[in-house]
Amino acid sequence: MSRIGKSPIAVPEGVTVEIKDNVITVKGKLGELSQAYSDVEIKLEDGTLTLARPSDKKDHRAKHGLYRALIANMIEGVSKGFTKELELVGVGYRASNQGQKLDLAIGFSHNIVMDIAPEVKVETVSEKGKNPIVKLTSHDKQLVGQVAAKIRSFRKPEPYKGKGIKFVGEEIRRKAGKSA
Numbered sequence: 001m002s003r004i005g006k007s008p009i010a011v012p013e014g015v016t017v018e019i020k021d022n023v024i025t026v027k028g029k030l031g032e033l034s035q036a037y038s039d040v041e042i043k044l045e046d047g048t049l050t051l052a053r054p055s056d057k058k059d060h061r062a063k064h065g066l067y068r069a070l071i072a073n074m075i076e077g078v079s080k081g082f083t084k085e086l087e088l089v090g091v092g093y094r095a096s097n098q099g100q101k102l103d104l105a106i107g108f109s110h111n112i113v114m115d116i117a118p119e120v121k122v123e124t125v126s127e128k129g130k131n132p133i134v135k136l137t138s139h140d141k142q143l144v145g146q147v148a149a150k151i152r153s154f155r156k157p158e159p160y161k162g163k164g165i166k167f168v169g170e171e172i173r174r175k176a177g178k179s180a
Contacts, residue, residue: 022037051071085167122134162174
């Protein structure tokens, strides 16, 4: 049996869960998320969600754990939210934002201006002597991760000097340069 799928999900106060026509909708103080599902049975009983699968087929076992994880992320997202932080490492690398427009100066001949989805709040922190940080906050875990990955793809960290856009706390695998 799926170890992830069989553990129940606690629904905190202020979060409402609605299950109708193979679509689960979760509403909370930070927003609303919906997810279509199939091949699992979802039950809501006095503040806990439980998932059950019809058989032990490989497809059913996979979906059992998948939908449990997705629903748990939805509930955490609408109650607490998710944050990703990116750090710009390099001389002259700068980040600024005007509303939902993120302006990155990362060593190219021109600045990269990116429109961020309205569900994701963007914030830039620039302190003297420290690397600029871009904070992305949203109730949708998938969307905030996708936006962060897109920003990181503009200038991935390179292994020799470590320059580029990296996640805060990410370890870059470093290589030794030429040895004379």
